[in-house]
Amino acid sequence: MSATFASLKYPNYRLWFGAALVANIGTWMQRVAQDWLVLTVLTDNSGTAVGITTALQFLPVLLLSAWAGVLADRLPKRGLLIATQTAQGVLAAGLGVLVLSGGAELWHVYLFALALGVVSAFDGPARQTFVAELVPHEKLPNAVGLNSASFNAARLIGPGIAGLLIAAVGTGWVFMINAVSFGATIIALLAMNTSTLRTMPRSPRGKGQIREGIAYVRNRTDIMVIMVVMGVVSMLGLNFQLTSAMMARVEFGKGAGEYGVLGSILAIGSLTGALLAARRERPRVRLVIGAAFVFGLCMTIQAFSPNYLTYALLCIPVGFSSLTMLTAANATVQTSTDPAVRGRVMALYMVVLLGATPIGSPIVGWIAEAWGPRWAVGIGGVASMLVALAAALWAKRSWQFEVHVRRHSRPHLVVVHPEEQRAEAAARLETQDASQKSSTA
Secondary structure, eight states: OOGGGGGGGSHHHHHHHHHHHHHHHHHHHHHHHHHHIIIIIISSSOHHHHHHHHHHHHHHHHHHHHHHHHHHHHSOHHHHHHHHHHHHHHHHHHHHHHHHTTOOOHHHHHHHHHHHHHHHHHHHHHHHHHGGGTSOGGGHHHHHHHHHHHHHHHHHHHHHHHHHHHHHHOHHHHHHHHHHHHHHHHHHHHHSOGGGSOOOOOOOSOTTHHHHHHHHHHTOHHHHHHHHHHHHHHHHTOOHHHHHHHIIIIISOOOHHHHHHHHHHHHHHHHHHHHHHHHOSSOOHHHHHHHHHHHHHHHHHHTTOSSHHHHHHHHHHHHHHHHHHHHHHHHHHHHTSOGGGHHHHHHHHHHHHHHTHHHHHHHHHHHHHHTOHHHHHHHHHHHHHHHHHHHHHHHHHHHOOEEEEOSSSSSSEEEEOHHHHHHHHHHHHHHHHHHHHHHHO
């Protein structure tokens, strides 16, 4: 099996990967249907209403993820995921029934978005850290990359299917299909061989566990840099649901099908980035910063797209750079964190990544409605570039790394940290000593 798909040789991970793909397709279908329902049926093209819906869905992540991280460190993750996946399926079915009955109003969607956000807040840390129980530690970056590939393969498929189904049968049935898709994850979790799961150390009950997680992060400047970069990018740049809907509907005068296509084209770049990430054995902070800058540059160019086709094609590099950034950040945080606090650290990371959305979505929605969708896209791009540059300058001054440009060999740009250089030199000496002893013997 190739290095890209190395984690699939583990049976439990294969079950998880396949089930997650099905569930993620349903989730992307619901996201498209929910935004389209708010934008075109329950309001008159209100970007603000779409922004509020998105904010309500992610607000609980900001408020509850710290406690969710404690639970992820304390409870069996498999059982916790069965509960959260069941709850998400019930909520999707409830919204579907309401829409199909013809009684759905805007406040209903707001309420369901908030409830789904509460469940997602507890699902996220457990889902992010559960993968460490499915594969050996050295395969964790590969597994994280494949998880992202599954998520973005779903993004490639889901929006397109949703657009066609919305045009054919309406948004209500899309919600019902999503409800059924969660059954795949529940069945996979129940079918796993629990004897081969790599059980992580569990945190005992005690006071100050959230403070312990915060203190751990504060003492890790590499994780702090990642969180600052991802927080700004998430708040103003990663609002594809909103900006794509507004660009398709308002700027280019397109329908649900074309809106869904934008999500699928974005996923082409994202899926490519995820598959390349799965081959990367050692993600680093500098990759997160570099990818954030490229993402911002691509979005800024995208804001000047003269027509729908150009905007759609530019979704590919935007998707590629965003996924490279997200996967590198996730894998770097997970693989470098003590397993005993990993749930809490990942919860704090998700507070920053997803919790910034309730702040940014209404702002981006208001910008799109007041100044036009192009401004919403462009401001997100410029903000992403600025935070990446600021992070790079701070890191160079604080970490004292060196940058070398090589014209005639690859890689052309080499970033060397003094501590990494010393560690690599020590490793080479150790290898040489071992080989000398072997040859002497």
